[in-house]
Amino acid sequence: MIRLGAYFDQILNAGIDPQSVDAAELRRIKFFYAYIFIGIFACGGSALVLLMSQPTGFSYIALIITLTILVVLGLVLRFLKRTDVVVQLLLSFFFALAWFILIQSETTTGIFWLYVYAPISALLLRRQVALFWIIAFAVWIAFLGTFSWLGTTTYEEVQVYAFVATFLPISLFMVAYRRITEKAEREVYEKDIQLKELTQKLEAELAFASRSKQQLDGLSVALSKQNKKLTSSKSALLNLLEDARQLEGELKRSKANVEKQVESRTRELSLERARLASTLESLPIAVVLIDKNGKVADANDKAYELVGVPEAHHASRVAHRKISTFIDKKLQLMKFIQQCSNSTACVMIPELTYKDEFYKLALGPVESQDSDTNGGVVVVIENITAQKLLDRSKDEFLMIASHELRTPLTAIRGDAAVLSKYIEKDMNKKDAQELVQDIRGSSDRLLGVVNDYLELSSLEQGKIPFNLQRLDMIALCQQVIDENRPLATDKKLKLVYKKPRNRTLCVQADPTRVAQVIQNLLSNAIHYTQKGTITLELSASEEKITCRVKDTGVGISKFSQKNLFDKFNQAQDNLLTRDPERSTGLGLYIAKLLIEKMHGHLVLESSVLKKGSVFAFSLPVYRNETKKKPT
Amino acid sequence: MTKKKIHLIEDDPLLSRMYERLFTIHDFDFMVDLDSQVGLERVKTEKPDLVLLDIMMPNLNGLEVLKLLKADDATKAIPVVMITNVEDDDTQKQAEELGADGYLIKSRFDPDETVEYVTKKLK
Numbered sequence: 001m002i003r004l005g006a007y008f009d010q011i012l013n014a015g016i017d018p019q020s021v022d023a024a025e026l027r028r029i030k031f032f033y034a035y036i037f038i039g040i041f042a043c044g045g046s047a048l049v050l051l052m053s054q055p056t057g058f059s060y061i062a063l064i065i066t067l068t069i070l071v072v073l074g075l076v077l078r079f080l081k082r083t084d085v086v087v088q089l090l091l092s093f094f095f096a097l098a099w100f101i102l103i104q105s106e107t108t109t110g111i112f113w114l115y116v117y118a119p120i121s122a123l124l125l126r127r128q129v130a131l132f133w134i135i136a137f138a139v140w141i142a143f144l145g146t147f148s149w150l151g152t153t154t155y156e157e158v159q160v161y162a163f164v165a166t167f168l169p170i171s172l173f174m175v176a177y178r179r180i181t182e183k184a185e186r187e188v189y190e191k192d193i194q195l196k197e198l199t200q201k202l203e204a205e206l207a208f209a210s211r212s213k214q215q216l217d218g219l220s221v222a223l224s225k226q227n228k229k230l231t232s233s234k235s236a237l238l239n240l241l242e243d244a245r246q247l248e249g250e251l252k253r254s255k256a257n258v259e260k261q262v263e264s265r266t267r268e269l270s271l272e273r274a275r276l277a278s279t280l281e282s283l284p285i286a287v288v289l290i291d292k293n294g295k296v297a298d299a300n301d302k303a304y305e306l307v308g309v310p311e312a313h314h315a316s317r318v319a320h321r322k323i324s325t326f327i328d329k330k331l332q333l334m335k336f337i338q339q340c341s342n343s344t345a346c347v348m349i350p351e352l353t354y355k356d357e358f359y360k361l362a363l364g365p366v367e368s369q370d371s372d373t374n375g376g377v378v379v380v381i382e383n384i385t386a387q388k389l390l391d392r393s394k395d396e397f398l399m400i401a402s403h404e405l406r407t408p409l410t411a412i413r414g415d416a417a418v419l420s421k422y423i424e425k426d427m428n429k430k431d432a433q434e435l436v437q438d439i440r441g442s443s444d445r446l447l448g449v450v451n452d453y454l455e456l457s458s459l460e461q462g463k464i465p466f467n468l469q470r471l472d473m474i475a476l477c478q479q480v481i482d483e484n485r486p487l488a489t490d491k492k493l494k495l496v497y498k499k500p501r502n503r504t505l506c507v508q509a510d511p512t513r514v515a516q517v518i519q520n521l522l523s524n525a526i527h528y529t530q531k532g533t534i535t536l537e538l539s540a541s542e543e544k545i546t547c548r549v550k551d552t553g554v555g556i557s558k559f560s561q562k563n564l565f566d567k568f569n570q571a572q573d574n575l576l577t578r579d580p581e582r583s584t585g586l587g588l589y590i591a592k593l594l595i596e597k598m599h600g601h602l603v604l605e606s607s608v609l610k611k612g613s614v615f616a617f618s619l620p621v622y623r624n625e626t627k628k629k630p631t
Numbered sequence: 632m633t634k635k636k637i638h639l640i641e642d643d644p645l646l647s648r649m650y651e652r653l654f655t656i657h658d659f660d661f662m663v664d665l666d667s668q669v670g671l672e673r674v675k676t677e678k679p680d681l682v683l684l685d686i687m688m689p690n691l692n693g694l695e696v697l698k699l700l701k702a703d704d705a706t707k708a709i710p711v712v713m714i715t716n717v718e719d720d721d722t723q724k725q726a727e728e729l730g731a732d733g734y735l736i737k738s739r740f741d742p743d744e745t746v747e748y749v750t751k752k753l754k
Binding site: 408409414454458 | 643645646648649650652653656716718720721737738739741742743745
């Protein structure tokens with residue numbers, strides 16, 4: 001029953017969607033319906049009344065018109081999809097019809113129709129409409145009853161009054177009711193709208209919130225990413241810090257190490273410096289360091305002493321200037337200094353005289369890391385006055401000795417010769433002859449000794465200059481041989497000269513000295529040979545020319561060979577056994593010295609006791625280009 | 632044959648006496664001067680055949696005398712032999728440059744050799 005009612009509610013409301021129209025519109029529509037109902041009912045009712053009172057054709061026409069209007073209106077409304085209104089119109093017509101019938105006929109028929117009509121309308125209509133019909137019926141009944149009771153008015157009048165009395169208030173009631181419900185409906189509608197609005201707002205906000213949430217999520221993701229990055233950066237930073245700390249530690253350690261090294265190096269340097277300084281200071285010669293501008297950069301104690309600067313003022317500028325003056329103006333060394341500074345070789349000045357003092361100088365160019373001293377010159381000054389004087393006294397001694405010793409000896413010898421000549425005439429004075437011979441012999445020997453000693457002295461001191469020249473050995477040897485031939489013949493010895501087929505064999509030597517050597521060897525050979533042959537042999541090689549003196553004499557023992565060429569040697573095994581005719585034992589020593597000074601060699605090649613000896617010396621072959629100096 | 636005149640200028644009396652005896656024995660006309668200045672003059676006046684000149688002498692030394700002798704037209708033709716114990720090559724060279732005709736080392740030449748040398752130089 002309820003479901004049917006809901007279904008018909010739906011039909012009635014089909015045309016109106018209270019949500020799609022606003023409250024005002026709804027009200028208008030409902031008023032419109034109300035008016036239509038009233039109007040149609042009034043027309044219908046009036047027509048019916050007319051019909052009843054005067055059932056003329058006009059009343060029937062009026063009814064038909066009303067019906068037609070109803071149908072047309074219904075159709076139109078149907079067309080406008082207002083079926084609910086159509087239904088309500090039809091129902092209204094049915095009421096009118098029912099009323100008509102009531103007034104035409106007896107009351108019971110009419111009531112019968114109403115009894116039928118009421119439930120039908122309750123089913124088909126809205127509750128409100130049904131209620132309306134019931135109330136209307138009740139009022140009509142009441143009126144009817146009242147007026148019937150009163151019996152004052154006619155039936156027809158009563159009907160009219162009843163009609164008016166019923167409809168007007170009911171319509172008004174309906175309107176009022178409608179109004180109230182409308183108001184409620186409106187409120188509901190408004191509330192509904194508000195709710196809708198709120199819902200929309202909420203939805204919007206929800207959407208916004210969800211968007212925000214999305215954003216937030218996004219931010220959160222980004223944040224977590226950043227967080228991760230931060231964490232990794234943090235850990236990287238921590239690592240770096242750790243490394244930095246380690247490095248710091250290492251740095252400290254190596255710094256300490258370097259400091260230690262620097263300390264030890266500084267100490268070493270100080271020591272070195274101290275050593276160097278003390279070396280320089282202890283040198284008995286003056287050392288002056290001159291920088292590249294020719295100014296005195298440094299000097300040692302001896303240098304200051306040299307120019308007479310007291311110790312207190314050593315290393316002062318005044319002192320330096322004094323030294324500078326000494327070197328430049330007094331010793332006049334500037335040109336040497338410049339010469340040295342421009343080259344890489346040392347400049348040696350073996351002797352320089354200044355104010356009765358003799359100096360020996362050496363200048364060396366300085367190559368140093370220090371830009372000031374680089375390009376400068378080191379000047380070493382040695383005062384050799386004492387040495388020079390010594391040399392001079394040696395020279396003087398030599399000269400004097402040479403003269404003073406030999407003069408009387410020469411006189412002795414000469415006189416002895418003269419004496420012997422005097423005595424010659426007197427053959428009887430044999431003893432006197434012997435005396436004279438002895439005198440001559442002694443003086444000869446003495447002279448020989450003195451000569452040898454002096455010569456040796458001179459040689460050793462390098463005082464004897466050598467005239468190295470182109471010398472033909474063949475001719476020279478011939479000369480010496482010839483000179484010694486008488487001596488050899490006297491001793492009945494054979495003297496042989498073996499020379500090669502060359503016309504000349506030239507050496508670079510001093511003729512006098514070479515002659516002296518050959519003479520020495522030959523006379524030795526002759527002296528130590530009692531019988532046999534003495535051979536002088538010349539031979540030549542690519543580099544040198546060799547001269548050999550062979551004898552068949554007594555020979556030299558192995559023992560004596562050891563110091564044969566030493567000073568004061570005599571080739572006798574027994575030191576006490578002296579060779580009476582041998583003078584000094586210097587002969588071979590001098591000969592060796594002479595040969596060596598001429599870049600040659602003198603050796604005993606071989607010697608066999610009682611068989612003989614071979615002495616040989618060699619000299620370098622003369623070459624055009626070689627101009628050697630004696631060693 | 633006339634005896635050759637030898638003039639010796641030598642400051643040492645020992646040696647001068649010795650040479651005088653020596654040369655006289657060997658048949659020479661011999662004169663000696665102990666003083667170089669006197670000797671120089673005498674060379675000019677006496678005109679010997681040969682002058683024997685010592686080097687180491689007071690006042691004028693031998694080389695100076697030699698120079699003077701050779702500078703003087705009157706005496707430069709006379710052969711001069713230096714007779715000395717100075718064995719210095721430089722001195723020898725000097726003497727030769729100054730015009731000495733010989734250089735004789737006293738102690739190296741025994742008397743006979745000395746006479747021989749002089750005889751040679753006279754020729």
